[in-house]
Amino acid sequence: xxxxxxxxVVATERRPNTPHEFHFWTSLDSPIGIGTIVRVDGExxxxxxxxxxxxxVVEGFSYTDLLSPIHDVLGHDGSPSGASLAxxxxxxxxxxxxxxxxxxxxxxxxxxxxGKVALASDEDVAVALRMDSYxxxxxxxxxxxxxxxxxxxxxxxxxxxDFLLGPEAAHLNxxxxxxxxxxxxxxxxxxxxxxxxxxxxxxxxxxxxxxxKGPDLLFLDQPGQLEDSDRAMYEKLGVKPAPFENVRxxxxxxxxxxxxxxxxxxxxxxxxxSPLTWGLNEVMQFAEVLLNKDDIDAKADAFIDFLxxxxxxxxxxxxxxxxxxxxxxxGELETFFRDLLRGMEDRGGESWRTHHIATxxxxxxxxxxxxxxxxxxxxxxxxxxxxxFGSFQDRTVYVVDVASLEEDAQDLIFxxxxxxxxxxxxxxxxxVSHVVVFVDELNKYAPxxxxxxxxxxxxxxISERGRYLxxxxxxxxxxxxxxxxxxxxxxxxxxxGRMDMDELATPGYSVLSAATKTKLATLxxxxxxxxxxxxxxxxxxxxxxxxxxxxxxxxxxxxxxGEITLDVAVMRSLRQLDPSISLDWIKRTxxxxxxxxxxRARNMTMQTRPExxxxxxxxxxxxxxxxDTPPRATAVPIRSLxxxxxxxx
Amino acid sequence: xxxxxxxxxxxxxHGVQRRLxxxxxxERWMESSAALELSALRAQDxxxxxxxxxxxxxxxxxxxxxxxxxxxFEAFLDGTQTSRVIAHADGIPIxxxxxxxxxxxxxxxxxxxxxxxxxxxxxxxxxxxLPATWRNALDAMELTIVDTLAxxxxxxxxxxxxxxxxxxxxxxxxxAVERELGERWCGSAAGMRELFVDGAITGSEKVAxxxxxxxxxxxxxxxxxxxxxxxxxxxxxxxxRTSVFRVTSPKRTPVAxxxxxxRDPGGRDPLWGLVRVEVAEQRGASDKxxxxxxxxxxxxxxxxxxxxxxxxxxxxxxxxxxxxCEEFLRxxx
Numbered sequence: 001x002x003x004x005x006x007x008x009v010v011a012t013e014r015r016p017n018t019p020h021e022f023h024f025w026t027s028l029d030s031p032i033g034i035g036t037i038v039r040v041d042g043e044x045x046x047x048x049x050x051x052x053x054x055x056x057v058v059e060g061f062s063y064t065d066l067l068s069p070i071h072d073v074l075g076h077d078g079s080p081s082g083a084s085l086a087x088x089x090x091x092x093x094x095x096x097x098x099x100x101x102x103x104x105x106x107x108x109x110x111x112x113x114x115g116k117v118a119l120a121s122d123e124d125v126a127v128a129l130r131m132d133s134y135x136x137x138x139x140x141x142x143x144x145x146x147x148x149x150x151x152x153x154x155x156x157x158x159x160x161x162d163f164l165l166g167p168e169a170a171h172l173n174x175x176x177x178x179x180x181x182x183x184x185x186x187x188x189x190x191x192x193x194x195x196x197x198x199x200x201x202x203x204x205x206x207x208x209x210x211x212x213k214g215p216d217l218l219f220l221d222q223p224g225q226l227e228d229s230d231r232a233m234y235e236k237l238g239v240k241p242a243p244f245e246n247v248r249x250x251x252x253x254x255x256x257x258x259x260x261x262x263x264x265x266x267x268x269x270x271x272x273x274s275p276l277t278w279g280l281n282e283v284m285q286f287a288e289v290l291l292n293k294d295d296i297d298a299k300a301d302a303f304i305d306f307l308x309x310x311x312x313x314x315x316x317x318x319x320x321x322x323x324x325x326x327x328x329x330x331g332e333l334e335t336f337f338r339d340l341l342r343g344m345e346d347r348g349g350e351s352w353r354t355h356h357i358a359t360x361x362x363x364x365x366x367x368x369x370x371x372x373x374x375x376x377x378x379x380x381x382x383x384x385x386x387x388x389f390g391s392f393q394d395r396t397v398y399v400v401d402v403a404s405l406e407e408d409a410q411d412l413i414f415x416x417x418x419x420x421x422x423x424x425x426x427x428x429x430x431x432v433s434h435v436v437v438f439v440d441e442l443n444k445y446a447p448x449x450x451x452x453x454x455x456x457x458x459x460x461x462i463s464e465r466g467r468y469l470x471x472x473x474x475x476x477x478x479x480x481x482x483x484x485x486x487x488x489x490x491x492x493x494x495x496x497g498r499m500d501m502d503e504l505a506t507p508g509y510s511v512l513s514a515a516t517k518t519k520l521a522t523l524x525x526x527x528x529x530x531x532x533x534x535x536x537x538x539x540x541x542x543x544x545x546x547x548x549x550x551x552x553x554x555x556x557x558x559x560x561x562g563e564i565t566l567d568v569a570v571m572r573s574l575r576q577l578d579p580s581i582s583l584d585w586i587k588r589t590x591x592x593x594x595x596x597x598x599x600r601a602r603n604m605t606m607q608t609r610p611e612x613x614x615x616x617x618x619x620x621x622x623x624x625x626x627x628d629t630p631p632r633a634t635a636v637p638i639r640s641l642x643x644x645x646x647x648x649x
Numbered sequence: 650x651x652x653x654x655x656x657x658x659x660x661x662x663h664g665v666q667r668r669l670x671x672x673x674x675x676e677r678w679m680e681s682s683a684a685l686e687l688s689a690l691r692a693q694d695x696x697x698x699x700x701x702x703x704x705x706x707x708x709x710x711x712x713x714x715x716x717x718x719x720x721x722f723e724a725f726l727d728g729t730q731t732s733r734v735i736a737h738a739d740g741i742p743i744x745x746x747x748x749x750x751x752x753x754x755x756x757x758x759x760x761x762x763x764x765x766x767x768x769x770x771x772x773x774x775x776x777x778x779l780p781a782t783w784r785n786a787l788d789a790m791e792l793t794i795v796d797t798l799a800x801x802x803x804x805x806x807x808x809x810x811x812x813x814x815x816x817x818x819x820x821x822x823x824x825a826v827e828r829e830l831g832e833r834w835c836g837s838a839a840g841m842r843e844l845f846v847d848g849a850i851t852g853s854e855k856v857a858x859x860x861x862x863x864x865x866x867x868x869x870x871x872x873x874x875x876x877x878x879x880x881x882x883x884x885x886x887x888x889x890r891t892s893v894f895r896v897t898s899p900k901r902t903p904v905a906x907x908x909x910x911x912r913d914p915g916g917r918d919p920l921w922g923l924v925r926v927e928v929a930e931q932r933g934a935s936d937k938x939x940x941x942x943x944x945x946x947x948x949x950x951x952x953x954x955x956x957x958x959x960x961x962x963x964x965x966x967x968x969x970x971x972x973x974c975e976e977f978l979r980x981x982x
Contacts, residue, residue, distance in 0.1 A: 065976065067960040075957035086955040087720030088969050089758045091976065 004151075006030045007117040009040055010095070019100065022055060022112035026094050031151035032057060034515045035529075035540035037120040037128055038098060042113035049105055053112050054120060054128030055098030056537045058513040064090040097513070099537045101128040125155040130534040134160040143197050144237035145190065145495075145530055146541030156237055157541045159493060161198055163533045165205065165434050169492030170467030173442070175480040176497025180525050181550065183476040184216050186495055187438055188546035190474075194436070195395045196239045203433030203470070204394035208387075208421070210414060211401045212440045218264040219554030220397055221247040221272065226545055233544035243548040246396035250276040250387060252377035252405065252413075257599045258569035261376055262401040266558035270572060276400065277603065279382030280329050282416060283370060284308055289415045289454045290370050290408050303355045303363050311336065320347050329382030330371040337364040374409040383603035389420050392431030411455050414445065418458055418471075425469040434470040437462070442477040446484045456484060463490035481506040496520055496529040496538075512538070566595055570602045577605070578613035585614070593621055660770040660792055662745050666735050672786040678736050685732040685744070685816050701873040701894035704905055704930070705939045709878035711889045714909075714944050718952035721945075722863070723842035724754045724763055724834065725970030728827040729978045732773070732819045734812070738783040742812045744773040746795075746819035749978045750826040752834055752844070753970060760973045764833065766981060767826040771795050773815040778806060795822070824852050831856040843949065847971040849896075850904060850927050857902035857929060863946050864904070864927035867966040869920050873906065883919035885910040890947045893939050895930060905930040905939065909947050911954045912965055922965045926950055 007026035011017040022040070026032050034057055042051035066072055075086070103109060104127070125148060126132045134141045135158065142158035149155075163169040172190070176182045191207050198205050211217040223243050226234075234241040251262035253275055259265070264273055283290075287304060296304070310316060312333070317324035320343025325336045341364070344357055351357060371378045387398060400417060402410045418437060424430035439445060439459070446459040462473045463486065475491070477483055481503060488494070499520045503509070509517060519540070520529055526545065529538045549557070564572075571586045590598045601620030610616035659668065666678050701709060728750035734742045751766035771793035776784060778798075787794050797814040804810065827848075832855045834844050843861050850857045850864035873894055874882045882891055890909045897903040904927045912922030928946055931938060953968035961972050 065960070065972075071957050071959040075955050075959075086969075087722075087758065087952050088755060088760065088956065088973070090956050090969070091760070091973060 005116055005118050006032060006038070007096070009112060009114045009117060011111075011114065017112040019103070019109045019111055021097060021099055022053070023095060023097050024117045026096065026117070028092060028094055030094065031119070032060075032094070032096055033150075034058065034060060034519045036150045037101065037125055037148065037539070038117050039120045039124045039128070040112060040115045040117050042115045044113060046108070046110065046113075047105065051110070051113055051115075052104045053115075054101040054103075054124060055112075056101055056128075056539065057096050057098045058537070059097040059515045061095040061097075062092060063095075064092050066090065101536045102130065119150055119153060120155075121153065122155045125157070129157065129532075129539065130536075131158050131160075133534070134158070134162070141199055141202065143190075144193050144239065145532075146528060146543035147233055147236060148539060148541050154236065157530065157539060159530075159532050160534055161194075161202060163492050165194070165198070165202075165436070165472050166467035166470055168467075169533050171463055171473045171491040172475070172493040172495065173480065173483075173488050173491035174474075174476045174495040174497065174528075175499065175503075176476075176478065177500050178478050180498055182497030182523075182525060182528070183440065184551075185526070185546050186497065186528060186543060187474055187476065188217075188220065188548055189543050191397065191436065191438075192244065192547065193237065193239050195244070198434075204431075205434040205436065206392045206394065206396045206398065206432045207436040207438060207474075208398045208400065208417065209438040210410075210417075210440070211399055211403050212410070213403050215263040215551035215555040216403075216440070217399050217438075218249065218262065218401065218551060219269075219549035219558070220244045220399065222269075222549035222554060222558075224545070224547055224549045224553070226547060230544040230547075233542070234547070237544075241544070241547045244397050246393060247272060247399060248388075248396065249273040249399045249401060251401040252276045252374075252409070255375040257376060257379075257596075258566050258602070259564060261404045263403070263555055263560050264401065264558070265561040267561060267572065269558055271576070275385045275573075275606070276377065276387070276413070277379050277383055277385045278377060278416070279379055279384050280327070280333060281313060281382070282384060282386070283374075283378050283412065284312055286412055286415045286419070286454070287367070287370070289411050290373070291366055296366065299356070299359045300363050300366075303359055304367075306353070306355070307333075307363070320344055320349070320352070329380055330368070330378065331380040331382075334364075334368055334380075337368075373406060374412060377405065377409050377413065379603065381600050381603070383600070383607055385603070385607060387417060387420070388431070389424050390429055390431055392435070394432055411445075411453070414439070415454055415458055418462065422462075422466075422469065422471055425471050432470075434472060436472045436474050438474040438476075440476045442475040442487065443479055443482040446475075446487045448482050448484050459487055460484065463487045479503050481508050492533050494531040496523075496531075497527070498523040498525075566590070566598055570598060573602055573606055574613055574617060577609060581614065589614075589618055589621070597621065658791060662733055662735065665745055665770075665772065665790070665792060668790060668792075669736070669786060672789060673782065676736055676738070679734050682733050685734070685812060686730060696870050696872075698872050698875050698879065700875045701878060702897070703892055703894045705893035705907075705936050705943065709874060709881050709892050709894070711881055711885055711891060712940070712944070714888050714890060714947040714951060716944065716948050718948045718954070720952040721843050721949040722755065722845040722953065722970065723839065724752050725760075725845045725847070725968065725974050726750065726752045726827060726831055726834065727847040727971050727974035727978070728823045728830075729975060729982070730819050730823040731982065732816050735772075737808070738774075738779050740808050741775060741778050741806075742808055742815060743779075743783070743787075744797075744812065744815035744819070746771055746773050746815070746822065747982055748819060748823035748826050749982055750823070750830045751974050751977055752830055753974050753977060754839075755970065760970065760977075762977065763839070764830075766978065767830055768982065769793070769822060769826060771822065773797050773818045775803075775806075775811055775814065778811070828853040828856065831862065835859040835862065845950075845953065845968060845970060847968075847974065849901075851896065851898060851901035854902045857904050857927075860929055862929065863949065865950055865968065865971075866925040866927065867963055869923065869925070873925070874908075882908050882923075885923065887911070887913040887922070888951060890926075890943060893943045896927065903930055904928065905943075907943050907947075909950060911951060917965075924950065924966050 007024045009022055009024045036057045038055055040053040141161040143161050145157050145159050147154050148157050174183050174186055209217045221243050226241055231241050249264055251260045254261045312327045315326050321339050327333050327336050344352055371380055402413050421435055446456045462471055480488055501521050504517045527542050529540050531538045567586045571583050574581045604620055605617045730748045732744050732746045735745045736743050747770050749768040752763040753760045754763035773795045775798045776796040795818050797818045834840055835855055846864040849866055850862055856862050887910050891907045893905050893907045895903055896906045906925055906927045908925050910923055914921045956969050958964040958967040958969045958972035961967055
């Protein structure tokens with residue numbers, strides 16, 4: 001059923017209608033506004049069929065029969081208060097311009113005919129946005145993104161999963177000013193919607209979210225506050241108003257190595273928080289991310305390649321090394337370098353295997369520095385605690401908290417996680433068939449200008465080829481214009497929250513009308529403009545507040561644990577494997593051992609996850625024998641001194 | 650393409666031309682020309698002064714309208730006419746005339762159409778002077794044909810004289826539709842409410858005697874004042890009126906009338922912002938009653954001075970409601 005009649009199409013020689021644009025007028029009290037979807041029914045059949053046109057309002061005009069404002073001034077004797085003296089209101093027009101969403105029949109494509117204009121009903125909205133093709137129950141791939149409102153009508157708006165998560169198109173980009181929580185909220189809502197509606201026959205889906213600032217994404221498993229209007233939207237859109245059921249958090253340690261470097265450190269929430277630590281093997285593959293290209297020249301690069309190919313992870317012994325080396329950790333790498341350089345110095349050699357000693361020193365310096373720069377993430381001893389690549393779970397969110405890390409460490413995490421996802425998706429052994437990777441602050445990782453970094457190349461690669469693999473990028477940033485064009489250009493779906501006027505003045509927004517830009521600049525929280533391959537024009541929607549605890553509220557309700565002692569940190573870690581472990585037992589076990597040794601033992605235990613946790617943990621420590629200083633032997637002179645020696649002592 | 654029935658009954662200027670061209674293929678047809686009203690009538694009406702027969706007092710003098718202007722009119726009536734020559738038959742103009750009238754009802758300060766507007770299209774020609782082929786062709790048309798010589802005699806068959814006769818016939822048709830609408834208003838339940846009529850109300854006895862009707866005349870080719878009375882008239886200030894006088898004319902109903910200055914004429918011609926108001930004459934009424942009636946009606950008319958009827962060139966005299974009627978009629982013709 002079509003909505004109420006609101007206006008009539010009008011065209012003049014100066015302002016004609018075209019196949020893509022038309023004009024109509026309405027009464028002064030009509031509920032039409034920018035973004036309203038309308039339906040036009042033509043009056044003359046074309047090919048035996050009455051033409052039906054759907055459009056979205058992009059511009060509005062209002063004017064009276066006055067030719068000059070001075071006449072109004074004269075008419076009120078120059079006093080604005082004189083307005084009430086006029087017995088009659090001037091004839092006033094509300095004239096709107098709409099962009100065509102769809103014409104039926106689609107051929108021949110003709111200028112929009114004169115006709116009656118009505119508000120689009122639910123069915124009309126589905127046809128206008130070509131959603132009818134993927135709302136068919138037999139092949140439904142619809143993912144609710146929000147509700148379109150006009151007057152008293154509310155219509156659900158759906159995205160096509162084939163165009164959101166691949167393979168037809170993929171990726172989503174969201175822009176908006178900071179501080180309104182629109183970007184994060186929209187992604188949280190959309191992930192919930194995807195998890196609820198992604199069709200089973202299309203496979204499984206998980207999400208990896210990089211938490212890059214504050215506590216934004218750290219309480220996705222905790223219920224948030226919803227209003228009745230939000231619940232009504234959840235019901236209409238068929239999504240359960242509940243937090244995510246399956247969420248796992250990963251965070252590196254702090255530099256000390258025993259506290260997790262995350263705001264989600266409250267003990268009540270520690271159950272699903274895991275450390276993220278990598279050793280030499282994991283890092284060397286992505287050394288390029290951490291090494292400054294200007295600093296590492298071709299010679300150093302060649303030496304690093306040699307280390308990766310021939311030294312790391314295998315038995316290596318060659319002069320001038322004094323002993324065979326099997327390098328598996330940064331600690332062992334340092335031992336290797338020390339041995340190598342000492343041997344070269346002893347022999348007075350300037351080069352080894354064509355690598356000059358200065359190059360070797362430089363590489364040693366840069367690689368050794370990695371474990372310092374990424375302390376807490378990269379361990380000297382090579383302990384690995386990683387995301388569950390190979391056993392990802394369907395409808396699970398994996399949050400990697402990198403908010404407190406240095407930029408280098410963030411880049412390393414991002415590069416390695418995405419690369420591993422890609423490797424596993426290519427081999428089809430990740431555990432799920434689709435992964436959504438959410439990256440905020442995209443203008444930092446894939447800027448439109450600046451150096452061509454490893455991370456940017458990787459983001460470009462995902463955006464251009466990820467859809468074939470099921471690797472889907474959900475990205476967000478404040479200024480879309482500052483992001484690499486190919487990254488945002490390959491995003492099939494784009495969402496826009498409230499935008500900055502300066503940003504809207506950039507060329508990328510020139511296709512939007514002035515009124516649409518004004519609306520974008522004044523959008524309320526919870527409103528979005530959506531572009532999607534099926535939609536011929538952008539559409540404005542509202543989405544419900546995410547059913548999860550907001551980061552700020554979560555940080556207040558679950559305050560960050562204070563700096564804890566080593567024994568408490570170890571207890572908390574081991575209790576995940578064996579809840580019976582007590583603090584006293586930990587204290588007794590680690591008494592007298594060095595901090596690094598305790599951390600190594602804890603890491604080994606967490607990595608191995610043995611059945612007998614306590615025995616395994618104890619076995620990591622060497623027996624400490626109390627030192628027993630032997631009595632000093634009395635020195636016996638070789639010969640006795642002459643008794644009359646005047647110089648004898 | 651227009652449906653066959655619609656084409657057969659198309660009474661528009663070009664529609665009539667097309668239909669006649671089908672019957673008279675050898676004739677030559679006028680392009681879209683300017684409306685005849687723009688030139689012919691003004692040239693013909695000679696300005697004149699007529700001594701007024703006073704109903705209020707002994708001499709024509711200025712009276713300040715005492716009360717603040719209060720809007721009272723419920724509706725506005727106006728008509729329009731357009732005459733254009735579609736062809737000349739041996740020098741005789743065949744005129745296509747369109748007349749229309751509408752009452753626009755004011756509801757919550759916005760204008761709405763009251764009932765249905767009246768629209769009539771016809772061809773105007775001196776049938777006795779036309780060649781037979783033309784007469785036969787016009788007879789065959791499903792269109793109203795008006796003989797411009799039916800009620801008048803001409804001094805000469807000069808084409809301009811024939812053209813003026815056609816214009817007058819169209820004018821009569823326009824007055825007829827205005828009269829019809831005015832009488833309908835007066836005869837309806839709405840007739841208890843005040844109606845602002847653009848122009849004289851003397852053409853219909855029913856309208857001219859209705860207490861709810863006020864006619865406002867903007868043109869002053871005839872001024873009802875001479876000598877001192879004329880000086881009084883041209884010196885009227887804003888918000889002042891003249892004494893009430895009677896307007897009579899053969900075949901028309903006498904009415905009470907007075908001049909009223911709507912706007913300050915400073916620096917403009919003496920008739921700027923001046924209208925002549927017509928109301929039903931109150932037989933046997935005292936001077937005081939006549940003055941009260943004139944003051945009341947003047948206040949209502951003054952209240953219509955806002956908003957300005959710009960961009961119409963006659964905005965100094967025109968009420969916005971009348972302009973609204975004209976715009977409405979322009980949009981439907």
